[in-house]
Amino acid sequence: MxxxxxxxxxxxxxxxxxxxxxxxxxxxxxxxxxxxxxxxxxxxxxxxxxxxxxxxxxxxxxxxxxxxxxxxxxxxxxxxxxxxxxxxxxxxxxxxxxxxxxxxxxxxxxxxxxxxxxxxxxxxxxxxxxxxxxxxxxxxxxxxxxxxxxxxxxxxxxxxxxxxxxxxxxVPAGHRQPARGPGTESVYVEGSPYAAWGRDHLAEACVGAGRTVLLPRRFTAGDPVAGALADLSAVRTVDRLLVDVSGPETPPGTALLIGAAAAAGLRVAAFQPRPTYTHAVGREPNWRNLMIQYACTTLLTDIEAVRAWLATQ
Structure with missing residues (x-):
């Protein structure tokens, strides 16, 4: 198909x-x-x-x-x-x-x-x-x-x-990614370019909870595509994905990582302190595009909620 x-x-x-x-x-x-x-x-x-x-x-x-x-x-x-x-x-x-x-x-x-x-x-x-x-x-x-x-x-x-x-x-047939290895205490943190408070608040919360933090490499790598492939590989090694979806829309790379993480069975949390909602006819209110909303397993609206999520097994 x-x-x-x-x-x-x-x-x-x-x-x-x-x-x-x-x-x-x-x-x-x-x-x-x-x-x-x-x-x-x-x-x-x-x-x-x-x-x-x-x-x-x-x-x-x-x-x-x-x-x-x-x-x-x-x-x-x-x-x-x-x-x-x-x-x-x-x-x-x-x-x-x-x-x-x-x-x-x-x-x-x-x-x-x-x-x-x-x-x-x-x-x-x-x-x-x-x-x-x-x-x-x-x-x-x-x-x-x-x-x-x-x-x-x-x-x-x-x-x-x-x-x-x-x-x-x-187009040649694709190859399914190998199964993820055993879970670790690490978290891949993807910040939002729209967040006025910068990109470190989520990473700091993860470090404070004793988690190893992996951050995006594609935005600083000399070869952005190689950096992007490294980011995809990193997501497959972590226990959780934490993404900041603040702003008018989920940034494209962040949305792509959410999809890849959902396919791999990761726990995905979306951080959005001030959710806004869309009201398509006949649908429940969505705080994001429905493909994002339901691919994420948790919506977090403040740092205390982030800390509580990190404390769960």
Missing amino acids: FYIAHRLFAAHDRALAADLAERLARKTGAERVFLPFCDTDEEELVAEVKGRRLFELDRERLGRLDAMVALLHGPSLDDGVCMEIGYAAASGVPVVVVTTDFQTYSLTEQGPLLEFPDPLIQALAARIVRVPRLGPSPGSQPRSRYAEFQSRNLSQVDAALDAAVEELLT
Whole structure:
């Protein structure tokens, strides 16, 4: 089965994913394509806790796919999609990432250029399809310059989606990560770039509780992708993952680590002192994207709660 991970919250995002699903279904058969929102019948689904049920339905598929294709737009990447990338990749599923972003990114002014803001995405992608430029001008005379601009954008999208289908059909099989070793007293701590109080408060709480602390290396490594792979390896050696999800959204790398940790069966705690909620029609209030909310085993809202969580066996 091929799983299409995409942003769900606007009609144009869902339409783009449906376009990709249709192209892929023509090559593989519709029974081998899974399109979230569409194939979980989200608008019609009735469940006591609808968000959790949607999470469970998606998670059931994420570890037993032939491949995943993830649509990622621009610098602010959907945290639910990034969580799904981490979960699938940690389960041995190859992930093809598609973008039409015209920007590249670096962690320092003169650093190596990356396709995505966080090098973890680049590190985990089996293939990257990047079409950063508008398509050619249409051959016939357009009605207006706006119609021409629309045509060139649609041509760019067509090229990206067609390339994604071809990559999905040829991407090599993935390899499931080896089982984690015995648990330790260590904690991997992922801070938030949005936290006004800095990145050390969670690490200090862990040290105070007698835990060994592992911190991200990808933001300071000379080779960010190698640093990202080291971060992924580190997460597999720890007993717990503690992530600060404060801010307008869960940062993409943090979301990816949450997915990888959930696939590996780690205890994952999200620290968010001032939770805010979304209220999608028919769902329970979510304090984060539902893929983040239910992949995390605990929500912590202050340092005392962090200390209590660290004290549990």
